[in-house]
Amino acid sequence: MTARLFIDGAAGTTGIDIRERLTGRTDVAILLLDDASRKDPAARRAALNDADFVILCLPDDAAREAVALIDNDRTRVIDASSAHRVADGWTYGFPELEPDGETRIAAATRVSNPGCYPTGFLALVRPLVRAGLIPADWPVSVNATSGYSGGGKAMIADYEAGGASAFRPYALSLAHKHVPEMTVHAGLAHAPIFAPAVANVRQGMVVEVPLPLHALPGRPTLASLSDALSAAYDGQPLVTVANDQPAGIAIEENAGTDRLTLRVLGNDTTGQARLVATLDNLGKGAGGAAVQNLNIMAGLDPLAGLHR
């Protein structure tokens, strides 16, 4: 079977990336609108209802509008925006996160693609909360740095014109749009303190969760945390729990791939840990995850077109 796919927002950063990833595939046929009609509601409505699958690569409001334009119960949607990540009736599109994740995505008609930062954060924290190693009411914090392509066309243009800062912490009022999905899908009682920054590198991301092991109820060791992550992702080809002790970690480690690498680093003597994830904000953090979800929903090879 050939899956008929419409990408709404195909001219943007994520849309172009997904089109490139699907080039040459014979199991997916892409429906495109020309430049004159790509923002025309009537043309979008027709394409949205004609397709078997739709990937929304739009700002949040436009993504909500696109969903409202679908008036049949056959078209299945993957939304790359943050509009539906904690919405009722939507399945969170992170197949490796829960034991039944892939099964639920395969059956879903509405799938929300995870945010780039939440992908790293949840991969580190969710299995530890599920295993009881981090209590649900623990005051978690998360520091992260993204490549500038995470800010879409406007931020890419700023950086590539040479005028933007080399390293810029932001979201300083602690109300970043990713906090709700981090809280809900980690199973935490309180919002984590999320401190993101953008760096002068096109693609790549480091997400770090510091943990005072000495203060946690079970006083876990580094090895017990690492073992819990390894067990959670056993057999998952895109997720690696590395047991190395690098002197430093490059933000580019997984740039250009759909890999997600997790590490538990730190010091058992002081009882302090640094949980660190690296990924490509456009890979497992966006377009790679969208293609993976499409593959799963359409019953295709789940890893087709992904860069391991």
Ligand SMILES: NC(=O)C1=CN([C@@H]2O[C@H](COP(=O)(O)OP(=O)(O)OC[C@H]3O[C@@H](n4cnc5c(N)ncnc54)[C@H](OP(=O)(O)O)[C@@H]3O)[C@@H](O)[C@H]2O)C=CC1
């Ligand atoms: N970049 C990233 O790393 C990631 C982005 N995302 C999410 O994916 C979505 C798209 O992001 P990104 O690709 O970066 O953004 P871009 O700004 O690069 O692209 C957005 C595209 O949507 C088009 N668009 C805007 N409004 C409408 C509309 N009403 N109808 C049709 N098309 C419209 C824009 O057209 P025009 O330029 O002409 O206005 C543009 O082509 C966002 O919700 C973003 O949060 C998700 C994960 C990662």
Ligand SMILES: CC(=O)N[C@@H](CCC(=O)OP(=O)(O)O)C(=O)O
């Ligand atoms: C560097 C930068 O600006 N990043 C974006 C997030 C990019 C992303 O992946 O967010 P969504 O998946 O929710 O679109 C931001 O902080 O808003």
